[in-house]
Amino acid sequence: MVEKVLGLPHGTRHVVVISKHEESPHREFYKTDYDHGRRAPIHYAATILEKEVDLDDETFFRTFFLVALATHLTPGTGNMVPLEYLGSLEVASEVCEYAWGDQILKDVMTEIDTFQKKKKKAILDGAFKKIWVGSCLPLVAIIYMDHLDFPESSISTHHINYSLPRASHVTDEDFKFVMLHDKSRLTLNAHIYGARPFRAPESTPYAIQRSNYDDQPATHPYIQQTGNNCTNHPPQTEENQDMHHEAPRFPIKLPEELPAYILQIIGTHKSKWAQDISKATSRLSKLHVKRMEEFAQDVLAATKDNAPDPKNYSSPHWTWTQAFAEPPPSTHEGEFVDASTAVVQTTAAGPTTMATVEANLAHISPQSSPIHAPTPTSPTQPTQDNTSEGPNMSHNVNEGGQPSTGDVLHTIGTQTQEKKNRKKRACLRKTEDTRLKKIKVTSSSIELYNKYITARCLRPPKKTDKRPPFIDYGGYHISYEHFRGALKPRGWVDTHTMELYIRQFNLQQTMEACSSALPTKYAFSQSLTAKLSVPEEKFVATNCLREFNNAYQDGSLKSKDMLYFAIPHKQHWILCCINLLYKQINIFDSDKKLKNDEVYELSNNLVTNFTTLATHAKAFTKLDFMKFTCFNPPDCPQQKTHYDCGIFTMLFMKQWDGKIMANFSKDTYGHRAIITELIITSQLNNQDPTWVLKTN
Structure with a gap:
């Protein structure tokens, strides 16, 4: 390992280490007058290399190697060149025959042992001092x-x-x-x-x-081409x-010397080749996800059509070959098993139900592709483990209408098996009525939008004017000019308007939670999101505890399925969702204006800081957010303009159910009208907006 890290020659001879008092013909050459006698400082040896022009090759190499040992390979704490290695530097041609890796490793372990002993002694004495550590610790x-x-x-x-x-x-x-x-x-x-x-x-x-x-x-x-840098591989x-973490290679053998014009041509074609490989990898990854989805749909459809009726089952010879077996036990919820490791099994205990097929397909991962690139995996509905019982785990009802003896109930009420130990369940869609439906624009929304937004009601205010706020949510208010500027047909949504929508969104989610089978959601305020979006080293959890505790208690975050964070960055909105249903981090970007690195860094800082904040607040103690998988939905709608990112972010909050993004029109004129009506007519608004119509 030492040889491959440092690139050292690996010989078989042991490095000769001479003592301080052992004679060496070259020892006095490197010594100079010092505060405590004659010593060999590094800067003196470096000066010899720079200024001495009449050095022979042996002396120059020996001096250079001593400086390399003192500064990189075996640095000490005294800034001196290690003269004890002169015994192995007598002949320059024989240096490669010594086992320098063994000596450097021995030196490293000696320093580590010394450090540990000094640290233990300091703990016992109760007096902590600076501990100087040498050797090549990197x-x-x-x-x-x-x-x-x-x-x-x-x-x-x-x-x-x-x-x-x-x-x-x-x-x-x-x-x-x-x-x-x-x-x-x-x-x-x-x-x-x-x-x-x-x-x-x-x-x-x-x-x-x-x-x-x-x-x-x-x-x-x-040679690998990465940006403008060429690195050997x-x-x-x-x-x-x-x-992983290695890009495709550009295989080409080069002679030792090439003309400049040939090197320029090679550089141009290497860049083209790298771009072609990147495009092909991305295209094949998307195609693989599509094929895996089609495969899952075909298996489910075929099983549904060909599975025998459980009531008429009598033949002991009926078997069904499972394409993917149940995964091995895992300590992390939400982990998927690679399809290449699946084992084909035959179940002879009885007919296979659709629940069994869905449970098996839940562990299909597109990452079984030979292309080692991050491909999104479709979340699936979690089901109970039926590895041992097979199809007999299904919920059967006898003639009396009661569950038969020995069956495990699949309900989600108080009769659920091991209710105290069960994990958070995904939303069970029994009918299509429970899905999110397409947003419909009403005539009242268009009328109110034309009344307050399309037509300007007031002239711009003067400095002496003292106008009341247009919207007032219990102390959080906004002026008419700012509200109209954000929601007009070509307006960019600012953080104040987004905060109004978030408060109305949370109120609406609270009112619908008791009467809807849809997933429950909660959006955090803009002030808390801004504090969580800073780099990890600048985050101060105590500044967010009060606001988080209020949201944790008032919003009942423990029972929520999705947590939203609307992030404004460079005049562009993105939405980050902590998906508690499927243990995922979902990121929605309606314009792809930001680079993937920027989006990932923003979401990573936010989730990391949120984890730290939850630890301080002693919330979500049973969840490890850092083990959630990052899944960017491939069907995220894209805006057609450059000013609708805020509106799309609001629609993402409404239409995302944790697995599927419900369709909505990309023409945001009607959506702006709906959002305007929601904010103005909200029961949170304590201000009568009609005063803006009185132009006098």
Whole structure:
């Protein structure tokens, strides 16, 4: 590992370490007068390399290697070159024969052991002092990072280059990415990590067999194009083909020297090739999702048509081959099993019901595609585990109308099996009437919209005018000019108008919760969303506790199915939804104005800070939001203009049921009229809006 991180030659001879008092013909060459006698500081050796022009090759190489050891490979705490390694630097041509990796690893472990002992002693003594640590400690951090397994959803935000030597390809952004995703969410301490699982040893860069570094050609035959940077990469083999965070290669062998005009042509075609690969990967990923959806529909339809009637079942030879078996037990709710690991099973206990088929299809993952790209998985309705009982777990009723003995009830009332231990259920759609319906524009909405918005009622106010607010929601008010400017046909919705809609939306959800079978929703205020959208290191949970506790108590967040956050960024609205039904994070962008990296960073900061806030408030104690899967619905409607993002965000809140986005017209004129009527006629409004009609 040390050799592959640092790119060192790996010989078999042990490194010769001489003591301080052992004679060496070159020791005095590097020493100079110092405060405490004659010592060999790093800056003196560097000065020799810069100013001494008559150095022979052996002396120059020996000095350079000592500086490399002192600053990078085995740095100490005294800023001195390690003269104890002069015994291995007598002959420059023999340096590659020594096992430098073994020596560096030994030095690292010695420093770690010293640090641990000093830390334990400081705890026992109760006196904490600065502990100086030497050696190549970044080596440990790089090896740890390379063994972590990151979620596929993160591939769209950051690519880790796993090329060798590792120290030449690791960047500060890599460490920031690791710290963000590996931070432990079970503690409030900002410096505790270990959240991500480890990868299989054979999928790490250290399991790949490579030739010696001194035998490699001057230019590597495999080059990856990332933006404007070219980085060396290993060839694709069975050992490393599953290593994610690596872009497709552009295989081309180059001689050692090429004319400038040829290099320019190669760079142009490498860029074209990278773009073609990116487009093909995206297109095939979308096609794979579509094919998997068609496959699931065909299996359900065929099973529904061909399944025998349970009442007429009598033959013991009836069997049904399951295309996908039940998944193994998992500690994380919402995890899907890769379709490639499914086992074909035969159930001879009885006929298979539609519930069994849906339960099996719930674990189909489009990520079984050979293309290792993050593809969205369709959420499915969770069902009870029927692995052991098979079809006999279905709810049968005898002639008396009572459940038969030994059957497990599938109800959701007080008779549910193990009610106290059951998970949160998804919305059960028994009929099409419980689905979200298309929004209809009424004549009253159009009349009110033309009355207050289309036609200007008041002239612009003067500085001396003191007008009452147009809308007043219990102290949160807005002027007529701002309200009209936000909801007019070509107006951009500001945060104040969005806040009015959110308050009316939450009130409407509370009133409909008792009489509707639809999922329950709650939208957080703009002030709390703004505090949660900041970077993780700038978030202060105590500033949000009061508002969160009020929402947690008044809004009964524990019983909600979806939590909404409307985020304004660069004059553009996006909607982030914490989907408690399917353990997902849904992101809706109606214009794709922002890059995927920006959208992911905004949502990631929000969910991370929300998790910290919930921990402080001791809310949602049984949920781990950081384990939710990121699913961006592919059927998200797109706006046709550049000013309707706020209206689309409001419609997303209304029409998303956690799994399906109900259709709505992309012509937002009628929707603006409906929203205007909802806000003005709301029972939260304490202001009579008709005063604006009195122009005198």
